[in-house]
Amino acid sequence: MNKTDIQTAHNLLAQKQKIVVIPHRNPDGDAMGSTLGLSIFLKALGHEVQVISPNEFPDFLAWMPESQKVVIFEKTTQKAKEILAEASLVFTLDFNALHRTGELMEQTLKELTVPFLMIDHHEKPDDYASYIFSDINYGSTCEMVYHFISELGKEDLINQQIASCLYTGIVTDSGSFKYPNTTSTTHRVVASLLEKGAKNAEIHNLLFDNNSYNRLKLLGRALENMVVLPELQTAYILLSQKDLDEFHFQKGDTEGIVNYPLTIKGIVFSVIFIENYQEKIIKMSFRSQGNFDVNLFARNHFSGGGHKNAAGGKSVLSLTESEKRFLEVLKEDNPTKL
Ligand code: 5GP
Ligand code: MN
Numbered sequence: 001m002n003k004t005d006i007q008t009a010h011n012l013l014a015q016k017q018k019i020v021v022i023p024h025r026n027p028d029g030d031a032m033g034s035t036l037g038l039s040i041f042l043k044a045l046g047h048e049v050q051v052i053s054p055n056e057f058p059d060f061l062a063w064m065p066e067s068q069k070v071v072i073f074e075k076t077t078q079k080a081k082e083i084l085a086e087a088s089l090v091f092t093l094d095f096n097a098l099h100r101t102g103e104l105m106e107q108t109l110k111e112l113t114v115p116f117l118m119i120d121h122h123e124k125p126d127d128y129a130s131y132i133f134s135d136i137n138y139g140s141t142c143e144m145v146y147h148f149i150s151e152l153g154k155e156d157l158i159n160q161q162i163a164s165c166l167y168t169g170i171v172t173d174s175g176s177f178k179y180p181n182t183t184s185t186t187h188r189v190v191a192s193l194l195e196k197g198a199k200n201a202e203i204h205n206l207l208f209d210n211n212s213y214n215r216l217k218l219l220g221r222a223l224e225n226m227v228v229l230p231e232l233q234t235a236y237i238l239l240s241q242k243d244l245d246e247f248h249f250q251k252g253d254t255e256g257i258v259n260y261p262l263t264i265k266g267i268v269f270s271v272i273f274i275e276n277y278q279e280k281i282i283k284m285s286f287r288s289q290g291n292f293d294v295n296l297f298a299r300n301h302f303s304g305g306g307h308k309n310a311a312g313g314k315s316v317l318s319l320t321e322s323e324k325r326f327l328e329v330l331k332e333d334n335p336t337k338l
Contacts, residue, residue, distance in 0.1 A: 005131050006151045009117060012089060012131075013152070018048045020087040022109075024095035025054035025102045028255070029172025029207065031094040032061045034119065034141040037165030038091060040066060041149055044157045050087075052080050054101040058252025063206050064168065065161040073105045081108055088114055092129065094141040094169075096122040096305075119144050122306060123295050136307065139181035142169025146189045160197030167198040172207065175259070179309065218247040222257045222272070228264065233335040235261035236271040236326070240319055244275070258285040268292055268335045271326065275319045282315040282322045292335040301329045 021039045023031030032053075039049045051066070055074045061067060073080040084090075090112065092098075098106045110128075118129035121141055125134040138144050146166050149155060158166075170190060174182045177190075194200060221243050228235040239254065247253070254274055261270035268289045273282050284302050286294035287310050294311040298304035304313020315322040 005133065006148075008131055009148075010152060012115065012117075013042075013045060013047070016046055016048070017089045018087050019050075019089045019091060020084055021049060021051045021091045021093065022101060022105075023051075023053055023057075023093055024100040025105075027053055027057045027061075027094075029061060030140045030142055030169035032057050032064055032067065033165045033167070033169030033172070034093040034145045035091075036064055036066050036070075037142060037162045037169070038093065038119075038145050038148075040159075040162050040165065041145075041154070041157055042091075044159070044162075045154070050083050052083060054105045056251055058255065059250055060207060060210055060252050060255070061168075064165060073108075074102065077104070080105075084108055084112060087112070090114060090116045092116060092118050092120070093145070094120055094122075096120050096125040096134065098126065098128055119148060123308075124305070137181065139179060139183070139186055140169045140173035142166040142173070143186055143189055145169075146193070155192075158193075158196045163193040163196035163198035164203060167193045167200065167203055168207065171203065176204070212250070212253075214247040215250070215253045218243065218249065218253055219257055219260075221247065222254075223260060226261055228261070228267065229330075230266055231336075232269075232330060233267055234269040234271070234330060235264060235267045236273065236323075237261065238273045238319060238323060239275065241275040241277045258287050262287055262289055269294070273315075273319060273322055273326075280316070282317070282319055284313045284315060284322075286311045286313065288335070290335075291338055297333060301326075301333070 019042055021035045023035045035051045039051050042049045051070045052073055053070050056072055071080050098109050116129040117131045119133045119141055121136055121138040123136055125132060133144060222237045222239055226235055226237045258270055258272040261267050269292050270287045272285045275282055286298050288294045293308045295306050295308050298311035298313035302313030302315055304311055306312055
């Protein structure tokens, strides 16, 4: 965010506003952390604020401060539309294109005429926002929200709740500080969040040591299903709806499974295919280590996008057909072709 932008944000926030803060659909720790953290901050500034999530957030984030006040667009659509119609300002966090909120919500957002402010770290932001703080060098949107607050000169308003939210997104999007975009600045921000009261051990425990037995069994099935292609430095996992049903799948249960194949020596590209009968799609997640760009892979072949080392996409073919198509594409586009 350059000086003009921060000045504009400053001016907009100088008057009392009705603000809606929005994460992407299927929000993760960073999306929820940034929207909840920012919304608590904006309330402390004296604004009226509502977080509207396109759809449900996973259970493992339900402990987060103010998460129970979130309005779910796809569940209480009329209520969400009414709040949006009243808004004087909209923040969109952790995504770069309105379609990331899902078709239904995208349509509603497109009809609004109030200023949008985007804070995001994904590649290639769309041009819908009046004010954009977009930078792919940040490991998380939560870290950016911290800098946003700090640029506004309001760091003193960061309380324990805000610190806990922002800490959550930094931890989840950095793979607990292990990904390459974790910088010395990230650690300085984290130090400050701990000083403001974020309880690191407790948050890690809430995020990562809260598995159900079924979730671990599902992980076991996923690892059993894994196909390893050492000659292409690639491994992938298929999870059918039947697998999910067998272990009473709950939202969030598949989070992070895609990272496991990367722990195999020599594997730098990992993909998970998750069948979703209800949405009639195969949700795909892509992860890589090093130079293989999964954002490009997802964009070019599976109507998706994201970051260089972590991206998502989808397929409308059946699970088997999606696998076939993936294997076709992989022949030409894989880490050994770099
Ligand atoms: P995940 O695999 O965890 O769903 O997503 C990995 C990263 O890619 C996240 O930063 C997420 O926001 C982004 N992402 C996931 N799906 C899509 C998609 O369909 N389009 C775009 N542009 N980004 C996505
Ligand atoms: Mn993020």
